[in-house]
Amino acid sequence: MKTYRSWSSYLRERFGERVHKLCLDLGAGCPHRDGLSRGGCIFCDERGGGSGAALAGISLEEQIKSGAAVIRARYKAQALILYFQSYSATNLPLKELAEEVEKAIRLAERHTRIVGLAFGTRPDLLPDDVLDYFDDLAGDGLDVWVEIGVQSLSEESLRWLRRGHDVHCIEETVKRCHDRRFSLCAHLIAGIPGEDDLQMARSAATLASWGVRAFKFHPLYVLRGTALEEEYQAGRFAPLTLDKYAEIVTSAIANLPRGAIIQRLTADAKPPHLIAPLWVADKAGAVARIEQRLSALNKS
Numbered sequence: 001m002k003t004y005r006s007w008s009s010y011l012r013e014r015f016g017e018r019v020h021k022l023c024l025d026l027g028a029g030c031p032h033r034d035g036l037s038r039g040g041c042i043f044c045d046e047r048g049g050g051s052g053a054a055l056a057g058i059s060l061e062e063q064i065k066s067g068a069a070v071i072r073a074r075y076k077a078q079a080l081i082l083y084f085q086s087y088s089a090t091n092l093p094l095k096e097l098a099e100e101v102e103k104a105i106r107l108a109e110r111h112t113r114i115v116g117l118a119f120g121t122r123p124d125l126l127p128d129d130v131l132d133y134f135d136d137l138a139g140d141g142l143d144v145w146v147e148i149g150v151q152s153l154s155e156e157s158l159r160w161l162r163r164g165h166d167v168h169c170i171e172e173t174v175k176r177c178h179d180r181r182f183s184l185c186a187h188l189i190a191g192i193p194g195e196d197d198l199q200m201a202r203s204a205a206t207l208a209s210w211g212v213r214a215f216k217f218h219p220l221y222v223l224r225g226t227a228l229e230e231e232y233q234a235g236r237f238a239p240l241t242l243d244k245y246a247e248i249v250t251s252a253i254a255n256l257p258r259g260a261i262i263q264r265l266t267a268d269a270k271p272p273h274l275i276a277p278l279w280v281a282d283k284a285g286a287v288a289r290i291e292q293r294l295s296a297l298n299k300s
């Protein structure tokens with residue numbers, strides 16, 4: 001039995017069946033990058049945290065058809081949450097975003113049932129009209145999740161990561177989401193140079209106190225072609241070991257209120273995109289190590 005509230009157990013409780021997320025790439029780009037290709041956060045590669053489907057010219061229709069088939073075959077899930085993952089999904093005029101979302105739902109319903117939507121974006125890209133739109137979608141009976149790239153609540157860390165926004169922006173955005181019908185998930189990174197081992201725990205606990213329901217954790221890892229790769233190759237950045245990462249994430253989860261949902265325990269990246277640390281490529285091994293620590297904590 002898991003000693004934390006995992007995303008899969010939450011989904012089973014909520015829907016009474018297996019539900020899976022289908023990751024989609026609208027090619028929306030990010031205002032913090034130069035088009036799809038250059039600039040942005042220190043760790044971000046040209047795929048903008050997603051599959052790279054838009055860069056490869058794979059249409060939304062193809063992404064949905066092949067993704068739904070894989071999910072049905074591999075995970076036996078009959079219902080999906082469409083996750084607009086890559087870059088910043090809200091980096092489109094609202095009318096265009098709504099058209100893309102409607103199109104995606106229409107296309108996906110040819111293959112399966114849609115029970116929810118999730119949108120990955122930056123905290124400075126969620127104006128009130130977009131929040132109203134998400135609220136309306138949730139009012140139509142879909143589970144709607146807004147996934148905010150927070151990464152850390154340390155100002156120094158946000159500067160080092162080249163995020164281009166500050167902690168106040170995160171707080172203000174999260175608080176504007178109060179009393180809405182959608183839920184918030186925050187993405188947090190461990191292993192940012194200069195942070196102590198409890199920064200992730202402090203960030204997560206504060207976000208939970210502001211109303212964030214779910215968390216995705218990952219270590220700072222080096223992808224090919226990023227500014228972070230230059231730092232790593234020059235010896236100015238050393239990634240966390242798996243043991244240290246497991247310790248940091250365990251503290252963060254232990255510090256969260258009961259009921260907080262853990263959508264992700266670690267990253268999912270593989271060579272040739274992944275440069276370091278290579279333990280990230282063995283996601284199942286990393287999850288097992290973290291869960292071992294979590295269960296030890298539970299017994300102590």
Ligand code: SF4
Binds near residue numbers: 031032033044048149
């Ligand atoms: S906000 Fe997201 S997509 Fe934009 S540069 Fe940063 S990590 Fe990449």
